[in-house]
Amino acid sequence: MKLNHNLNSEDEVIKDMVTRMKIKFDKYWSDYCVVLALGCVLDSRTKLKFLSSCYRRMYPHDYQEKVDRVKNVLYILFSGYIKNGTSNSIASHDMSHMTQSSPHGPMTMGGNGTSSLPSIYEEFEEKMSQETRNNDKSQLDTYLEAKIVGNDKEFDVLQY
Numbered sequence: 001m002k003l004n005h006n007l008n009s010e011d012e013v014i015k016d017m018v019t020r021m022k023i024k025f026d027k028y029w030s031d032y033c034v035v036l037a038l039g040c041v042l043d044s045r046t047k048l049k050f051l052s053s054c055y056r057r058m059y060p061h062d063y064q065e066k067v068d069r070v071k072n073v074l075y076i077l078f079s080g081y082i083k084n085g086t087s088n089s090i091a092s093h094d095m096s097h098m099t100q101s102s103p104h105g106p107m108t109m110g111g112n113g114t115s116s117l118p119s120i121y122e123e124f125e126e127k128m129s130q131e132t133r134n135n136d137k138s139q140l141d142t143y144l145e146a147k148i149v150g151n152d153k154e155f156d157v158l159q160y
Contacts, residue, residue: 001057001058003018003021003022003025004022006018007019007022033066034069034070034073037051037070038070038073038074038077040054041070041071041074041144043157044148044149044150044157044160045148045149045150045151045155045157046148047143047144047148048067048070048071048144049148051067051070052064052067055067074140075140078138078139078140082138
């Protein structure tokens with residue numbers, strides 16, 4: 001924003017210097033702006049709200065496209081994070097611990113073929129589990145929708 005402001009400087013030396021700086025800045029900024037923006041979004045003190053505010057000032061005509069681009073990259077990275085096994089402990093659903101007692105003794109929900117009830121129950125549980133996973137928000141959605149925290153001077157973002 002400072003470079004843009006000084007492009008119209010009355011001082012020719014400043015104007016010339018800023019013009020050359022702006023060319024270099026634009027070249028490198030296009031490569032790194034999304035990477036730097038991701039850091040801003042992952043900071044619980046700023047998230048997308050600050051990024052949107054900055055982009056609105058820098059790019060008044062197409063700031064929303066730029067914010068959406070950062071969000072898309074963030075979701076792509078998060079998806080890769082989930083696919084690389086981090087979600088195995090979150091998404092796996094182990095039902096082996098589920099046993100019930102009946103008047104005829106313990107009934108295992110593992111479905112050993114002795115009763116049709118465990119099989120039906122397992123199908124029901126699996127369907128409910130899938131619906132829950134499909135309807136639940138991802139950790140990323142939950143983070144982005146949560147309120148901004150830590151605007152005080154004592155806040156330690158690394159501890160958060």
